Amino acid sequence: xxxxxxxxxxxxxxxxxxxxxxxxxxxxxxxxxxxxxxxxxxxxxxxxxxxxxxxxxxxxxxxxxxxxxxxxxxxxxxxxxxxxxxxxxxxxxxxxxxxxxxxxxxxxxxxxxxxxxxxxxxxxxxxxxxxxxxxxxxxxxxxxxxxxxxxxxxxxxxxxxxxxxxxxxxxxxxxxxxxxxxxxxxxxxxxxxxxxxxxxxxxxxxxxxxxxxxxxxxxxxxxxxxxxxxxxxxxxxxxxxxxxxxxxxxxxxxxxxxxxxxxxxxxxxxxxxxxxxxxxxxxxxxxxxxxxxxxxxxxxxxxxxxxxxxxxxxxxxxx
Amino acid sequence: xxxxxxxxxxxxxxxxxxxxxxxxxxxxxxxxxxxxxxxxxxxxxxxxxxxxxxxxxxxxxxxxxxxxxxxxxxxxxxxxxxxxxxxxxxxxxxxxxxxxxxxxxxxxxxxxxxxxxxxxxxxxxxxxxxxxxxxxxxxxxxxxxxxxxxxxxxxxxxxxxxxxxxxxxxxxxxxxxxxxxxxxxxxxxxxxxxxxxxxxxxxxxxxxxxxxxxxxxxxxxxxxxxxxxxxxxxxxxxxxxxxxxxxxxxxxxxxxxxxxxxxxxxxxxxxxxxxxxxxxxxxxxxxxxxxxxxxxxxxxxxxxxxxxxxxxxxxxxxxxxxxxxxxxxxxxxxxxxxxxxxxxxxxxxxxxxxx
Ligand SMILES: Cc1ncc(C[n+]2csc(CCOP(=O)(O)OP(=O)(O)O)c2C)c(N)n1
Numbered sequence: 001x002x003x004x005x006x007x008x009x010x011x012x013x014x015x016x017x018x019x020x021x022x023x024x025x026x027x028x029x030x031x032x033x034x035x036x037x038x039x040x041x042x043x044x045x046x047x048x049x050x051x052x053x054x055x056x057x058x059x060x061x062x063x064x065x066x067x068x069x070x071x072x073x074x075x076x077x078x079x080x081x082x083x084x085x086x087x088x089x090x091x092x093x094x095x096x097x098x099x100x101x102x103x104x105x106x107x108x109x110x111x112x113x114x115x116x117x118x119x120x121x122x123x124x125x126x127x128x129x130x131x132x133x134x135x136x137x138x139x140x141x142x143x144x145x146x147x148x149x150x151x152x153x154x155x156x157x158x159x160x161x162x163x164x165x166x167x168x169x170x171x172x173x174x175x176x177x178x179x180x181x182x183x184x185x186x187x188x189x190x191x192x193x194x195x196x197x198x199x200x201x202x203x204x205x206x207x208x209x210x211x212x213x214x215x216x217x218x219x220x221x222x223x224x225x226x227x228x229x230x231x232x233x234x235x236x237x238x239x240x241x242x243x244x245x246x247x248x249x250x251x252x253x254x255x256x257x258x259x260x261x262x263x264x265x266x267x268x269x270x271x272x273x274x275x276x277x278x279x280x281x282x283x284x285x286x287x288x289x290x291x292x293x294x295x296x297x298x299x300x301x302x303x304x305x306x307x308x309x310x311x312x313x314x315x316x317x318x319x
Numbered sequence: 320x321x322x323x324x325x326x327x328x329x330x331x332x333x334x335x336x337x338x339x340x341x342x343x344x345x346x347x348x349x350x351x352x353x354x355x356x357x358x359x360x361x362x363x364x365x366x367x368x369x370x371x372x373x374x375x376x377x378x379x380x381x382x383x384x385x386x387x388x389x390x391x392x393x394x395x396x397x398x399x400x401x402x403x404x405x406x407x408x409x410x411x412x413x414x415x416x417x418x419x420x421x422x423x424x425x426x427x428x429x430x431x432x433x434x435x436x437x438x439x440x441x442x443x444x445x446x447x448x449x450x451x452x453x454x455x456x457x458x459x460x461x462x463x464x465x466x467x468x469x470x471x472x473x474x475x476x477x478x479x480x481x482x483x484x485x486x487x488x489x490x491x492x493x494x495x496x497x498x499x500x501x502x503x504x505x506x507x508x509x510x511x512x513x514x515x516x517x518x519x520x521x522x523x524x525x526x527x528x529x530x531x532x533x534x535x536x537x538x539x540x541x542x543x544x545x546x547x548x549x550x551x552x553x554x555x556x557x558x559x560x561x562x563x564x565x566x567x568x569x570x571x572x573x574x575x576x577x578x579x580x581x582x583x584x585x586x587x588x589x590x591x592x593x594x595x596x597x598x599x600x601x602x603x604x605x606x607x608x609x610x611x612x613x614x615x616x617x618x619x620x621x622x623x624x625x626x627x628x629x630x631x632x633x634x635x636x637x638x639x640x641x642x643x644x645x646x647x648x649x650x651x652x653x654x655x656x657x658x659x660x661x662x663x664x665x666x667x668x669x670x671x672x673x674x
Pocket of ligand 1: 064065113114115116142143144145146173175176177238242349350378380402406409
């Protein structure tokens with residue numbers, strides 16, 4: 001059974017992810033956020049369930065679809081929104097944009113637009129934690145496409161060999177751009193890979209954040225005790241197009257009915273209902289959380305829009 | 320009236336014609352059989368030849384490159400396509416250690432006729448990992464051919480040339496060329512490698528431009544003529560082999576050499592061409608060589624910095640003018656990005672995707 005605090009954390013994290021990206025989707029057509037933007041709307045339970053099991057100093061690595069990972073880890077809306085607007089006050093001073101969110105202060109160690117690119121980096125951070133005799137845990141977030149890279153398999157093997165404190169989190173949304181998983185990989189149950197690398201592997205339901213959280217909490221405990229890595233598959237659905245604020249069923253590779261089926265299983269709605277029913281978090285509390293977040297996001301937008309662009313000389317800084 | 324095609328249509332036609340003539344040709348790559356067909360370059364081929372010869376691959380780029388090498392040495396003619404040339408870096412081992420070496424290590428008994436296409440991205444904040452221009456990295460390697468066609472005509476002709484070659488070819492295209500149109504013959508034809516193209520003859524200064532920078536330089540050259548400067552513009556189009564004789568004979572005529580590249584300066588193609596002038600054309604040089612490239616930093620995302628990052632036609636024209644007037648060194652000092660006009664690249668409407 002979840003505690004009130006954990007329920008509140010999970011609900012807040014998911015709603016923060018959702019409302020942040022809904023605001024991005026709303027404002028993107030103004031063409032002021034000039035960077036390719038991959039939204040994770042519908043997939044929030046993965047980031048939220050995992051990050052709720054982490055400490056602030058645990059380290060997270062992400063992909064091109066990085067917004068929810070950083071938001072769930074506790075990212076600063078202002079710095080993120082400003083980054084999307086290419087401003088000097090952004091989380092990477094306008095250098096990185098949507099695909100490269102980073103905030104080391106909260107353990108968000110960066111995001112790569114090269115599929116599979118950050119999986120070994122997460123392994124490296126776990127190795128550093130061990131070499132420094134710390135008990136920090138690392139997390140590699142990646143999509144189902146990440147499993148197609150050699151870096152994934154080599155990382156799983158090395159992390160298992162060295163019993164490193166790391167969680168491999170595969171968000172299986174069945175899709176890479178417009179290509180289904182069954183065109184790219186021999187089987188759908190990604191968690192089965194874990195067995196070959198001699199580590200626990202579980203499949204969780206990305207519409208039920210409590211299942212993701214339970215699996216992550218167990219894996220984190222194991223990692224912190226020095227018992228090695230775990231693999232968690234989160235089955236989920238990307239509501240939006242691969243890149244951009246719109247839907248994509250008009251392209252014909254998936255259907256509107258399928259999207260509607262998944263939207264009916266909205267992880268935030270489902271968890272809100274569960275939390276209310278189980279008397280963990282009342283609807284009234286949920287509404288308060290929402291209005292606080294909405295206010296923060298409005299402030300972040302105002303901050304981003306009014307922030308200055310980087311000076312030309314900034315081009316040559318930070319090398 | 321010659322028939323006009325867009326650059327992506329010309330590529331598409333090259334694929335279809337080579338597949339028609341040669342059953343050993345097949346196309347593969349991440350997302351190439353999806354609804355967008357890699358910016359329209361693979362749609363026709365997929366329609367005509369089906370998913371057996373035009374297929375999506377997993378994001379296992381290095382291995383799929385090796386798969387291409389293996390298939391090529393066993394009688395096939397694979398074409399592997401990447402949406403960005405940045406992804407070639409994942410495949411560098413198979414390209415450089417394997418594709419480029421196999422024939423030599425086998426004493427010529429095995430050939431690797433393999434075409435690898437990849438695109439340079441630019442604009443809309445695609446940033447450091449999606450806007451690199453990596454031709455020089457591959458041009459360094461004996462055993463590879465590296466081409467960068469600029470016109471639709473050359474895109475078709477050079478791809479068809481690659482399909483007849485027994486070596487591995489890396490074809491690096493620029494995303495901003497894809498919508499450009501130009502005359503393209505309907506029949507099958509080839510454009511040989513190692514031959515540049517004189518875009519415009521002139522006598523005052525030689526401008527060697529690469530990929531999309533050829534278009535920027537064309538605008539610059541028009542500006543220069545208005546100022547009474549008659550520049551000769553060369554579209555390099557083949558990076559390895561390099562058309563040394565075209566560059567040297569143009570230099571002999573003009574006495575001044577400027578290179579404009581989409582890539583970085585250090586160890587870049589512009590360095591190679593400057594070295595060529597130093598080795599074989601020193602006595603023809605009236606002034607030091609001038610190189611215009613992107614600055615020595617990764618591509619920034621912010622539109623405020625991105626606008627300063629790329630050489631513009633104006634930058635090219637003013638640098639060429641300074642060179643002709645013997646003031647190139649002074650000009651280079653003054654043209655630091657801070658002083659450059661933070662404008663949009665001339666003639667281009669803002670690029671907003673698809674990426
Ligand atoms: C190595 C590499 N290959 C191809 C791409 C182009 N690309 C960007 S995202 C993407 C799909 C990724 O799918 P997945 O890993 O499942 O993540 P999702 O987009 O579903 O979050 C592709 C093909 C890339 N960025 N990097």
